[in-house]
Amino acid sequence: MTNVKYYKEYIILRKETIYFKEKMDDIKRNSYILPSFIHSYGTKVDEITCKKVKRLQFNINLIDRLKKEVSSTKKFFAFDTEAYEHEQEKLTEFGWSTFNNNGKIYSECHYIVDEYYNLRNHDNVPDNKDNYLFGKSKRLPLREIEKILKEEIKKVDIIIGQGIHNDIKYLKDLGININEFRYIDGESFYSGGKAIIDTTDLYAGYYLDKPSSLENGLIKCNIPHEKMHNAGNDAHYTMKYVIYFINNMDITKEKYQRLLRLKVPSYIGPCKYYIIKLNILLI
Structure with missing residues (x-):
């Protein structure tokens, strides 16, 4: 036996x-x-x-x-934050653009955190806090911005951004509930649900190239841009970026x-494009 x-x-x-x-x-x-x-x-x-x-x-x-499955009634939420470069836990700006997959813009805004107004970046990134190009910036206390953001999050279906994991972490740190949203990290995607998508994945899928910074991606897509590292501007350009991929994709x-057409074993799951390779014995 x-x-x-x-x-x-x-x-x-x-x-x-x-x-x-x-x-x-x-x-x-x-x-x-x-x-x-x-x-x-x-x-x-x-x-x-x-x-x-x-x-x-x-x-x-x-x-x-x-492009094909998400209803035009679903709202995308291009979101960006700026932090003080020497104390990353201090968020100095918030910006977002709400739109649909046809490119219809519902709202755009830029908020400056009042208590951190005088904290200025210049060593690693430019200071464009006062250079919002798509409306009038609003300067409010952080708590007031949080309240507004919480209400906005309730109205949207897909949160999308460049390196979005960092921004989502900031949202969680602020106590904003995003439990309804599911990270789309290379596995399942339900077009009728609430999702979190990183634009670096869209770039890789469209160009078949390694993920790029937002600015380099905009250059490659020939999307005019200026005054980057302003949260409102970056959110607007993220929206333009997403619409570019959706409009131009021909699968x-x-x-x-x-x-x-390549066949990958069904029991093998996806991984990040950048991972540390270990000495793993494979059969």
Whole structure:
């Protein structure tokens, strides 16, 4: 009986190994089409490669789904904050733009935190606190801005931003409830639900290139911009950025289709494009 048990276990493991190798072979055969930020040509294709391919496939589809599946009644919320460069926990500005996937803008605003008005950045980023270009800045105490922001968050469906994880952390630190929203990190996306999306994923899916800074991305998209590092301006440009990807995405192009055809084992989940590779023994 013991030998039979071990034999059955061996057969199961053998089948899984063969299945894995077959799927890996598909990636290996087509590794020459992989973008260099996913896999360096001539290097070994491994599980990390597969994870990155899976995330890229998801992001390609994500842009197309934002375009075709999300109702125009759903509100996107491009959100940005600015912090004092020498004390990052001190938020000095808030900005947001509310819009839909057709580019209709519902509202845009820029708030300056009154108690930190005199804290000025200049060592690492420019000081554009007083240079909002899309309306009139409002200078209010932090608590008042928080109240306004809490009410705005209740009205929107998709929070979106550049490096949005940092901004979401700030929201949580301020006690703003975002439990209804789900991070879209390379796995499932329900077009009827509430979501948090990072524009770096949209950039990677559209350009098949490593995630870029907002300013470099705007340059590549030929979107005019100025006075960056003002939270209101950055939120406005983030909105323009998102609409650019949605309007210009054509998933039928062969450069996307050949990547979407790649077969990745279903039990392998996506990972970030940048991860530290450890010495992991793979079967």
